Amino acid sequence: GALVYQYPRRTICKSGTSMRMECQAVGFQATSVAWYRQSPQKTFELIALSTVNSAIKYEQNFTQEKFPISHPNLSFSSMTVLNAYLEDRGLYLCGARPGVQNTLYFGAGTRLSVL
Amino acid sequence: AQSVTQPDARVTVSEGASLQLRCKYSYSGTPYLFWYVQYPRQGLQLLLKYYSGDPVVQGVNGFEAEFIKSNSSFHLRKASVHWSDSAVYFCAVSGSNNRIFFGDGTQLVVKP
Numbered sequence: 001g002a003l004v005y006q007y008p009r010r011t012i013c014k015s016g017t018s019m020r021m022e023c024q025a026v027g028f029q030a031t032s033v034a035w036y037r038q039s040p041q042k043t044f045e046l047i048a049l050s051t052v053n054s055a056i057k058y059e060q061n062f063t064q065e066k067f068p069i070s071h072p073n074l075s076f077s078s079m080t081v082l083n084a085y086l087e088d089r090g091l092y093l094c095g096a097r098p099g100v101q102n103t104l105y106f107g108a109g110t111r112l113s114v115l
Numbered sequence: 116a117q118s119v120t121q122p123d124a125r126v127t128v129s130e131g132a133s134l135q136l137r138c139k140y141s142y143s144g145t146p147y148l149f150w151y152v153q154y155p156r157q158g159l160q161l162l163l164k165y166y167s168g169d170p171v172v173q174g175v176n177g178f179e180a181e182f183i184k185s186n187s188s189f190h191l192r193k194a195s196v197h198w199s200d201s202a203v204y205f206c207a208v209s210g211s212n213n214r215i216f217f218g219d220g221t222q223l224v225v226k227p
Contacts, residue, residue, distance in 0.1 A: 044217040093158055102147045102209050108158040
């Protein structure tokens with residue numbers, strides 16, 4: 001089946017520092033990867049959608065300058081939270097899409113705490 | 116743009132009772148619809164999905180959902196809930212742009 005691994009599962013960073021998180025698709029080729037954030041007591045906000053051979057598309061309120069994403073191949077993506085502050089804390093989920101399907105399969109997430 | 120409304124923030128049912136979690140979507144084109152579940156301190160797991168064809172789709176663990184186009188709804192149902200079904204359930208919609216948007220979620224509490 002489609003498996004998605006995210007690393008690290010939990011991380012703590014000091015306010016103003018940066019934190020990189022990784023996403024690995026196992027057993028399938030991820031033609032696109034979507035990054036989401038779930039802030040405390042909220043739903044999942046789409047940060048950006050990265051599709052192979054296309055530019056990464058960021059949603060309103062999220063920018064490449066704040067959340068740079070790398071998607072170098074069909075099995076790996078990473079995202080960095082630059083200059084993290086309290087409002088950036090939450091659960092960051094990576095969803096990977098196999099082939100031409102419209103379904104996203106998610107990893108367990110990276111939980112970011114900011115001190 | 117597409118959006119999803121889950122009108123019930125929390126639903127409490129007794130174990131063995133039937134369940135319906137409501138979901139309404141907004142999208143001008145043909146939607147792709149999903150239900151995901153989030154167990155405590157975990158990510159999202161796919162329960163079921165609808166692309167086309169039979170409007171009633173079966174998912175894992177006895178869950179099913181029905182796409183009613185005239186009502187823009189995709190309610191989730193289960194005939195008999197178990198205490199292990201307690202979790203937060205998210206309805207989601209996607210269109211031709213491949214972007215998936217989630218509702219606010221419904222917390223399901225199953226009482227013993």
